[in-house]
Amino acid sequence: MNLDKLKHQESGNFFLMAGPCAIEGEEIALRIAERIVSITDKLQIPYIFKGSFKKANRSRIDSFTGIGDEKALRILEKVGKEFDVPTVTDIHESTDAEMAAAYVDVLQIPAFLCRQTDLLVAAARTGKFVNVKKGQFLSAGSMKFAVDKIKESGNENVILTDRGNTFGYQDLIVDFRGIPEMREFNVPVVMDCTHSLQQPNQSSGVTGGKPALIETIAKAAIAVGTDGLFIETHPDPKNAKSDGANMLHLDLLEDLMTKLVKVRKAII
Known part of the structure; x- marks a missing residue:
């Protein structure tokens, strides 16, 4: 992938990061990928x-944490090869960076970890694209320092993703001013349309969400000039092993993307 291509698509479209929250197994990962690729x-x-x-x-x-590190990473690798698409996965510790980089094209830094210097540097040193989720507790402008850490470690391939801000207790809100502000750092900026609708730490210990508003968040993000969208999607969100409460049903993805392409064309 080329950074310039992410910012200036020949088609004039945004780019899309999408798939299940967690790798649950090979069959369902391939099924989801095939549908999205089409x-x-x-x-x-x-x-x-x-x-x-x-x-x-x-x-x-x-709570579900995974099917095994190497098993899940090999499935990601298979998806990438079978459909000829780049792949992204999140890492949580510095030691994850080199391991995951052997299988995927983009390393993602979770929002809660976006200030962890050792993690950012380890990801940067793999030479892979690094997608940093903006912390729920940070302003858009503060993400400049995450970008600097990666670039000063010798890697220019940085993406920033907004996923909402903490707003009171157990809720998030999106400040769309952050998208143009982070684009000033000369990196592609993505809007996470599903995690920004989470309702964290509910009384049951299971995160809630408002998936009915995914289209609203996505349309607004395109309208203010986001370079890409991040959407978690699943053919059966109610039975997904992670974050099902805020995921988009896979059957709704094509209609949403069709609408968003029209919005994009209307503003360029």
Whole structure:
């Protein structure tokens, strides 16, 4: 992938990072990828398959964390090769960086870890693209320092992703002023349309969400000039092993993308 291509698509479209929250198994990962690839090819949307090989940030100790690191990473590798698409997964510790980089194209830094210098440097040193989620506790302008850490470690391939801000208790809100502000750092900026609708740390210990507002967040993000969108999607969100409460049903993705392409064309 070329950074300039992410910012200035020949099709004029945004790019899409999408897939399940977590890698649950090979069959379902391939099924989700095949469906999304058919949609993005049809609409000329550059696509990056997303799947977490491990879920480290869980509310409860009995929450699903993964099917095994190497097993999940090999599935990500297979998706990338079979559909000829780049892949992204999140890492949580410095030691994850080199391991995950052997299988995927983009390393993602979770929002809660976006200030962890050792983690950012380790990701940067792999030479892979590094997608940094903006901390829920940070202003858009503060993300300049995350960008600087990666670039000063010798890697220019940085992406920033907004995923909402903490707003009171157990809720998030999106400040769309942050998208143009972070684009001033001369890196592609992505809007996470699903995690920004989370309702964290509910009384049950399971995160809630407002998936009915995914289209609203996505339309607004495109309208203010985001370079890409991040959407977690699943054919059966109610039974997804992680973050099902705020995921988009896979059957709704094509209609949403069709609308968003029209919004994009209207503003360029």
